[in-house]
Amino acid sequence: MTSQAGSGGASTVPDVFDPGGGANLTRVRAYNERLVMSLVRRHGSLSKADIARRSGLSAQTVSVIMRALEKDGLLMRGDPVRGRVGQPSIPMRLNPDAVYSYGVKIGRRSCDLVLMDFVGNIRLQLHQTHAYPMPEEILSFIVEGIPKLERMLTEEQRGRIAGVGIATPFQLWSWAEETGAPREAMARWRGFDLRDAVAARTHHPVLMQNDATSACGAELIFGVGASYPDFIYFYIGSFIGGGIVLNSALFSGRSGTAGAVGPLQVSDRNGKPQQLLKIASIFVLENLLRERGIDPKPLWYSADEWIDFGEPLETWIQLTAAALAQAIVSSASIIDFSAAVIDGGFPGWVRERIVAAIRKAAGELDLEGVILPDIIEGAVGAQARAIGGASLPLFSRYLIDTNVLFKETA
Amino acid sequence: MTSQAGSGGASTVPDVFDPGGGANLTRVRAYNERLVMSLVRRHGSLSKADIARRSGLSAQTVSVIMRALEKDGLLMRGDPVRGRVGQPSIPMRLNPDAVYSYGVKIGRRSCDLVLMDFVGNIRLQLHQTHAYPMPEEILSFIVEGIPKLERMLTEEQRGRIAGVGIATPFQLWSWAEETGAPREAMARWRGFDLRDAVAARTHHPVLMQNDATSACGAELIFGVGASYPDFIYFYIGSFIGGGIVLNSALFSGRSGTAGAVGPLQVSDRNGKPQQLLKIASIFVLENLLRERGIDPKPLWYSADEWIDFGEPLETWIQLTAAALAQAIVSSASIIDFSAAVIDGGFPGWVRERIVAAIRKAAGELDLEGVILPDIIEGAVGAQARAIGGASLPLFSRYLIDTNVLFKETA
DNA sequence: TTTTAATAATTCAATTTGATTTATTTATTG
DNA sequence: CAATAAATAAATCAAATTGAATTATTAAAA
Missing domain, CATH: 3.30.420.40 (ATPase, nucleotide binding domain)
Incomplete structure (x- = not known):
């Protein structure tokens, strides 16, 4: 059964890789506390009874945990909600000043x-x-x-x-x-x-x-994370980079480089295989502007102060979108992401145009056998990083x- | 902060996606029992003290769990191991007839x-x-x-x-x-x-x-899974398919299609973007043989009875390897897999030639910024599925x- | 060769932690 | 006032941990 395992590439391989360690009571409590806070964060505010229903924990357990969190100043009670039969529920929310x-x-x-x-x-x-x-x-x-x-x-x-x-x-x-x-x-x-x-x-x-x-992590906690349990995130900066969310958790991988996305193989406009980062990065636009004798400095003053450079910008957007569309289809056939989130160091109107162009380009690819993820804009904004x-x-x-x-x- | 989230693609989006439920004592025990069995499986046989060290659980806890598992017939005790200072350890192994x-x-x-x-x-x-x-x-x-x-x-x-x-x-x-x-x-x-x-x-x-x-799951439990905590798996059948292992667990994704790999975009020999499955599938070889007037039936009698078809087989191997090399590089830039495992419905000598060709082809790609996973042969064999x-x-x-x-x- | 010390594996008993169950109180609507 | 829902208190239960004891062995000293 376990006869040979191939001779491997270059790196050394650990003999046997163990699964994670055991669980115990204290850790269960710590986990449940975090779960309660994550639920409250996701929903803005929730009553103890709500949390009990959503977590599957008993009402009493949730009551104990939430009272402790309130005592520690992490949770705050809101005004009782009346209008329904029964004792009014008290919505609990995160204390913004807690941490x-x-x-x-x-x-x-x-x-x-x-x-x-x-x-x-x-x-x-x-x-x-x-x-x-x-x-x-x-x-x-x-x-x-x-x-x-x-x-x-x-x-x-x-x-x-x-x-x-x-x-x-x-x-x-x-x-x-x-x-x-x-x-x-x-x-x-x-x-x-x-x-x-x-x-x-x-x-x-x-x-x-x-x-x-x-x-990507910011997007998970404060942005689209509430709507999508797994997504691939692209951040178009000087060089494009990205991140990955699986099961509502940031997945950074064994070496911390999961979601690097830059070296993804895509076809350029001549059909040649090329790394994604050689096409869908702002430095490419910068070079494009220089070639045309336009000063690229406005790109760098502030992400919100780009001017519309006209043709070269449109060209860059089209090439970037075509490359990203391929990257999204490839990634979706490895992991069935529910969304692909696009953001970058540019103003909202550029992001909008890029996303629209990606959707168009993706529609023109061979999509047989893939479920195309929702292609959406990042929600967190310029300070995401x-x-x-x-x-x-x-x-x-x-x-x-x-x-x-x-x-x-x- | 959470201003807009883009209008999404086609599918409907749940309002808020909750994280998993709470944890409790009974579940902790169930989890720890499975952990013990997984450790024993991985290592073939382990003493209670070994398990305690590897799981981080106390010796007493492990002792209680393992005695219960032994009583249930899931574990068997082996002969005491002497030769080291201290009480001899009793290796425990899975009872093959337990389930x-x-x-x-x-x-x-x-x-x-x-x-x-x-x-x-x-x-x-x-x-x-x-x-x-x-x-x-x-x-x-x-x-x-x-x-x-x-x-x-x-x-x-x-x-x-x-x-x-x-x-x-x-x-x-x-x-x-x-x-x-x-x-x-x-x-x-x-x-x-x-x-x-x-x-x-x-x-x-x-x-x-x-x-x-x-x-892929078979490979995780009985094959290379012990050596690699995460890998991408390619099974070359009539149509190529695959699977994904993350953190030593099979990841099948939200829709169960994670690791489908077929629709991955790669460049064909003319530089055109093409789906991986249109190149690296056995039906392609079958067509190649027919074109050359060769009867492809020997492909189907038994995976172990292929004959060497000469040039068309070599051509297919080269094309398949070139496509898979790109697929591996792309996948490695999304998830930093430690290995790419290759198997399929063909004899060992074909698998060997494919793996060698992939390693060569991968070396010729632009690898800047990617850590190339170990490219290895599957270890489970013909009955993997x-x-x-x-x-x-x-x-x-x-x-x-x-x-x-x-x-x-x- | 015998004796003693050190070490490791295992287990027993008591303790602690934390979730659940059951019952009760409180506040509300109709 | 009946029905209902939220919240909580007390008692109970399950499981891991701690600390001590037991057992079997090797290593080293007498």
Whole structure:
């Protein structure tokens, strides 16, 4: 039965890979608490009886859990709802001030530090622009920015900060060529562990994740996640990236690069196989503009201030849409996603045009045997990456996550 | 924050999609029991202390669980292992006779009914060939075959049958054209629910799953699953199909079609975008042989009796490998699979040549930004689909499955 | 060769945790 | 006032953990 297993490619293979660890009572409680909070978050507000029905837990269990969460300040009771037979129900909702967390977004032209509350509102914010990102500069921006923001909080509020989540492109050094940053300068990112560096200079827990994956996470918690249990997310930035949600959970994979989407093979307009990121990225539009003697700078001032560049923009949109349509069909035949979510560093009217073009292009492909996912626009907006970063510490402490139940077996 | 969510494509969208239900004590126990059995299965045999270390559960808990499983006849104790300091350990292994289950494979030219034991050995077997599969014939074969096999078992053994698992291609009627079956006859599969029909005529629980997904499941439990926590699986039959394993669990997706892989977009030799199944399927080889005036029948007698057709076979292998290489790279940029497993309805030497050709072809693609999965041969062999079918009832009752912990909230 | 120490596997008994069950109270509509 | 639904208190039950004890073995010292 288990005769031979092929000789494998290059990497070494673990002898036997164990499934997750065991479950116990304490973990069940932690899991159920997170479940309750996730349900409340999803629906805005729910009564204890509602939660009991939706979770399948007994009313008493839910009552105990929710009273504890209320006592901890995580939940707040709303005004009793009358008008139906029986005792009025008391809707419970998340206390926006229960938990804060920092989100950092590192971009090609700018860097953001935001303080987000428990329901996803940005409360405080710092912004810095740069010609190209440098490790030392970014590090100071973060570790000096944090106390700067904290001076605007009370002692009590500072105690409710869950941590710092950094959303950054991976392998920053490989940007150099296309973005015009000096190669030697960018090479300094190699071997520089930003997470460790920040962690060494703040007492908050620090988490780091790919920027597109983070934006995807923001969409899961605060955007389309409530409507779609699984989706593939594309974030069109300087380079296109993405993320994946399965069973209402961010799936980042064994190596953390699931949903990278950039290297997806698509056919270009000449029918040649090509990587998706060589077509559906903003740097391509930038080059297109330069070729036509147009100054591409307006692309970088602010995502909301693009001007309509006319023909080159339309050309780029068409090529991008054709490539994304293929990518969506391919991904749908691997995982039956219920939606493909499109967002990026551009204004809403560009996103709208891209989505419309993708829908059109997808309709023209051979769809036999595939169920085409709903192709929709992202709902979170320009700060998706920073918000996704900020939600990392929330994920790790308050949001539903199957892994809460199982022990680490290291 | 949650302003607009795009207008969606065609399908209707649920208002809010809830996460899974709550967890409780009984379910924790059920989960831990399955975990113990999965660990024992993976490793062949393990002592209680080994299980405690690997699961993170306390020694006492493991002791209680395993004694109960032994009492139920699911586990057997082996000979004490001496030679190390301390009390000798008692290796526990699965009792092969603890549970039996039926597996059905419906194929283009034949149908199999097997009785599998708890460790994946086929104990009894029926085989039937046909020009093309017809609902009534298949149904009689199954419901008459079951009592036929059961007459060879003792009363006691019959009581230990977990159920029937059917592995079948979906949408059988859409085969007609390429396989030369009469279109009207195949149309009878439309609206025929084989699962219900079988369930109505046997007292065993009946489960059904796509044939390629089933083969993938067999590979997970009895094949390469122990070495790779996540992989994409390709089964090259009349039409190529596949399956997906994530976190050591079969992922079949919302609609059950995850891992269908057939509609994956790849470039054909002329650079045109084409569906994978139009290139990497055995019916293509069949047509190739016919074009050259060669009788393709040897393809269908038995998977192990192919003859070397020379040039047309080599051509098909090269085209198939080129297409699969692209499919693997695309899938790896969506999910960072650790392996791509190749199997199909052909002899081992063909599989070997295909895998070698894929490795070569993959090396020639643009791999920037992707980690190429190990490309390996399937380890289970010709009966993978039937074995995968038979393991469905095992999955549903004895194998680890995160869902065991959570309530159905319907 | 005998004795003693160390170690590992296993199990027993008591404790703790947390969900469920049952019964009760409260607030509302019709 | 009857019916109904929400919420909760007390008692019960299931299962994992903790700490201690038992058993079987090897390794090393006398």
